Amino acid sequence: MRVLKRIPELACPICKGDLEESECLLCPACGRSYEIHDGIPFLLGDDRGTFAEEIAIQDRVAGEYEEKRYQVAYSRRYHDWWTGRMLAGVNREGRILDNGCGIGVLFKRDFSDRVVGLDISSQMLKRAAKRSDQLVLGNSQELPLKDASFDLVFSRSLLHHLPRPELAVAEMHRVLRPGGEVVLADTHSSIISALPRILARKGERFSGVHRNLTRKVISSWLEPYFQIREVSYFGYLAYPLLGFPDFLDLFRYIPAKPLLETALIFVDEVLSRTPLIRTQSWGIIVKAVKPDLRSNGGTTFRREEAAL
Numbered sequence: 207m208r209v210l211k212r213i214p215e216l217a218c219p220i221c222k223g224d225l226e227e228s229e230c231l232l233c234p235a236c237g238r239s240y241e242i243h244d245g246i247p248f249l250l251g252d253d254r255g256t257f258a259e260e261i262a263i264q265d266r267v268a269g270e271y272e273e274k275r276y277q278v279a280y281s282r283r284y285h286d287w288w289t290g291r292m293l294a295g296v297n298r299e300g301r302i303l304d305n306g307c308g309i310g311v312l313f314k315r316d317f318s319d320r321v322v323g324l325d326i327s328s329q330m331l332k333r334a335a336k337r338s339d340q341l342v343l344g345n346s347q348e349l350p351l352k353d354a355s356f357d358l359v360f361s362r363s364l365l366h367h368l369p370r371p372e373l374a375v376a377e378m379h380r381v382l383r384p385g386g387e388v389v390l391a392d393t394h395s396s397i398i399s400a401l402p403r404i405l406a407r408k409g410e411r412f413s414g415v416h417r418n419l420t421r422k423v424i425s426s427w428l429e430p431y432f433q434i435r436e437v438s439y440f441g442y443l444a445y446p447l448l449g450f451p452d453f454l455d456l457f458r459y460i461p462a463k464p465l466l467e468t469a470l471i472f473v474d475e476v477l478s479r480t481p482l483i484r485t486q487s488w489g490i491i492v493k494a495v496k497p498d499l500r501s502n503g504g505t506t507f508r509r510e511e512a513a514l
């Protein structure tokens with residue numbers, strides 16, 4: 207099936223104009239053309255140099271995501287639990303953008319036929335293509351998507367990879383319909399995540415941009431555009447022990463895995479609800495809504511932030 211039939215939301219990343227399809231995708235408005243490789247449109251804008259290091263790293267680790275992170279049983283289960291926490295209470299009707307999808311955590315679900323996966327790494331998308339035909343190679347800071355074309359933007363561990371996350375948040379807002387939701391999970395700046403981050407910087411898996419984020423910083427990016435409705439924390443013991451066998455596989459040596467897995471996730475659930483301790487986490491999840499000014503009499507929304 208033609209690309210524009212599979213993903214009708216596609217637009218020129220530069221001028222946001224409508225595209226026409228032949229052997230490639232053409233933008234009549236600005237005259238640019240974009241290649242299609244193995245059915246995946248490559249819709250990057252002009253600023254490719256800034257992202258070269260990140261693309262090289264992600265292309266290199268894509269195989270480990272597929273063969274270890276989302277293959278080893280206890281890690282897969284942990285990531286399913288994490289994704290479940292992101293999706294809890296979020297409206298999954300309509301079209302969904304998985305922004306920075308990697309090899310794809312939203313495919314093979316009952317709503318997957320409505321998910322468009324976008325990533326900047328061709329090697330991540332090559333793997334995602336085994337599970338989806340709605341994929342686009344693009345830059346989250348310059349989305350190749352039409353205004354107000356999605357109902358939900360899901361973004362798991364993307365913002366802390368970006369040189370200008372505030373641009374990506376503005377783009378998420380642009381492509382969402384009024385009343386649409388955004389759900390983000392990112393690395394959180396805390397006592398337990400500080401030292402590992404410094405050590406990780408010395409390795410070759412992360413670019414210089416890669417960093418932990420505070421709630422305050424994430425809120426400052428979202429607040430100009432969204433009504434934040436929930437901030438929660440996750441990831442204490444289970445996160446490093448279960449979630450990343452592609453670079454730290456301590457759990458491999460532990461007997462009675464299924465039992466301990468369940469216990470670790472349970473302890474993490476409890477810690478994420480314990481005052482004072484809960485903010486000392488590896489991860490943070492933020493859920494927010496694009497105000498629908500039509501249903502609000504044209505007035506601006508009051509910010510009601512619920513810290514769980």
Ligand SMILES: C[S@@+](CC[C@H](N)C(=O)[O-])C[C@H]1O[C@@H](n2cnc3c(N)ncnc32)[C@H](O)[C@@H]1O
Pocket residue numbers: 257260264305306307308309310311324325326327330344345346347361362363364367368
């Ligand atoms: C930590 S991975 C997370 C992947 C996936 N969301 C998951 O949870 O497994 C970060 C992803 O963001 C992608 N990424 C980094 N910079 C990007 C950009 N500027 N635009 C789109 N994707 C980007 C990477 O290629 C990588 O797949």
Ligand SMILES: [Zn+2]
Pocket residue numbers: 218219220221222223233234235236237238
């Ligand atoms: Zn154009």
